[in-house]
Ligand SMILES: CC(=O)SCCNC(=O)CCNC(=O)[C@H](O)C(C)(C)COP(=O)(O)OP(=O)(O)OC[C@H]1O[C@@H](n2cnc3c(N)ncnc32)[C@H](O)[C@@H]1OP(=O)(O)O
């Protein structure tokens with residue numbers, strides 16, 4: 001690590017990490033205990049190519065929700081939930097699905113039998129079943145798939161890392177290799193006469209296993225199973241317990257990719273877990289390093305912190321312009337089904353699918369998103385192309401939420417962190433009201449006052465209520481009213497007659513050569529209630545299929561610049577209402593001042 005910079009102090013420059021400045025202290029935790037057992041293995045890779053590679057196409061995805069995901073649930077799925085999950089995965093387009101650990105339970109076994117006996121797996125979907133390298137369990141596994149017409153993969157695993165060899169299995173390295181090959185022979189023998197059967201081997205805890213030992217076992221198993229390009233063997237290299245930075249896993253995968261003897265007859269697969277929170281990074285770097293197949297769970301359920309999350313991996317590709325080859329266009333429905341089957345809820349910040357991931361509360365983000373949507377809309381109009389087709393350039397939203405079936409409405413929500421952009425966006429999208437910039441700023445102050453006081457989020461309807469209270473309600477004094485007006489034209493001359501009630505008295509005045517708004521302001525001035533109009537803006541309020549005109553009027557008030565509004569079916573009446581309201585609010589402000 002490079003040296004810390006220095007900080008100028010009255011006593012001269014002091015290193016930034018000097019105790020006086022850097023207040024970090026040694027923790028109370030015994031970190032030294034983890035140096036050996038869970039240490040990264042050394043990989044004899046001298047040159048690495050993966051850092052220069054790019055993700056240009058989707059790997060083969062294999063969801064293991066019904067096996068690795070299921071074995072990590074407090075309450076494993078019942079048959080109905082398993083079937084529903086399976087059907088979801090088929091509908092999403094997965095072509096290879098691990099459906100269970102048939103020797104583990106009757107439910108798992110029966111589900112595989114259901115696939116054999118009912119017509120729930122389309123012909124092009126490969127069915128994977130999982131087994132340890134133990135004859136009785138392999139027998140039961142092969143039994144479960146008998147009669148399935150689909151391609152079938154028998155997936156055998158055994159842990160290979162030193163601690164597992166010593167502590168769990170009780171076999172030194174050479175004996176363990178023999179145990180694995182014995183399991184491999186059992187698989188071969190028991191699947192004789194099953195031309196649809198292919199084989200997969202996983203050296204569990206691959207990432208903690210000595211590279212040359214695991215390479216030797218993998219080569220031995222591909223030789224035993226006679227891997228060939230037309231009948232490849234899947235070698236699945238799990239990061240069963242994630243312990244190192246993702247670049248280390250990438251090195252491990254590249255090492256295998258470059259050194260496997262029958263590489264062209266192997267489908268190189270990875271199976272990352274997420275103990276360090278870097279399962280996604282491990283999978284992505286592993287694909288750069290040569291992996292062709294990725295096992296994971298749809299939203300990352302699985303042992304401890306989970307299997308790698310396939311939805312995130314797939315949508316990361318989508319966000320880089322690469323077709324993920326799996327359909328997440330209705331992520332809400334997928335999420336509902338997965339939550340129902342796993343009985344686990346997704347975190348609101350879960351990438352892509354969480355409730356809050358397409359929502360901005362903070363003012364500057366809202367402002368940028370609002371501008372981004374406006375620019376997007378304008379560009380689509382200029383190019384005469386559908387908005388869903390044109391290039392996406394909306395700041396802070398890595399993908400168009402509509403791509404995955406989420407609506408724009410949820411994108412912006414308002415609380416005390418919000419600013420004018422988000423507030424006006426909500427009023428515009430919900431009510432069709434386009435607010436002028438200076439009014440947006442004024443309204444944001446009213447909203448901020450409210451959110452600071454309550455600390456809660458505001459809905460569009462609540463914002464609308466605040467808007468009405470601020471600009472459309474009559475002040476404490478409402479002693480001016482417009483009784484009537486009439487405009488006539490004779491010989492090209494326009495004359496407007498205005499009848500006002502001011503302080504209980506009715507006054508009628510006639511104004512030549514002016515339109516109704518000027519006539520009204522002149523009449524108000526003549527009766528001691530001037531309104532100094534600075535600007536007028538017309539917009540409309542959508543109410544169902546109808547719309548009302550909304551006039552927004554900026555005027556000089558005793559306390560500075562102020563806004564009032566008027567609403568009516570007619571634009572003119574809306575404007576006159578806004579002028580009268582300005583006269584009354586000026587009176588209220590003056591009264592408040594006294
Ligand atoms: C990383 C993974 O996800 S691996 C998959 C883990 N999934 C599961 O365990 C869920 C399903 N498992 C089960 O239902 C049970 O564990 C069964 C049916 C497989 C086995 O049950 P039991 O026979 O009662 O054994 P138990 O689970 O207590 O212990 C496992 C035994 O298998 C051995 N073993 C563990 N993995 C393997 C393996 N891959 N190949 C061969 N033997 C293995 C262990 O050393 C232990 O042997 P021992 O009894 O001689 O000490």
Ligand SMILES: CC(C)C(=O)C(=O)O
Pocket residue numbers: 068157158202203204205236238239240271273
């Ligand atoms: C054995 C493999 C496939 C596994 O589930 C894991 O390592 O987590």
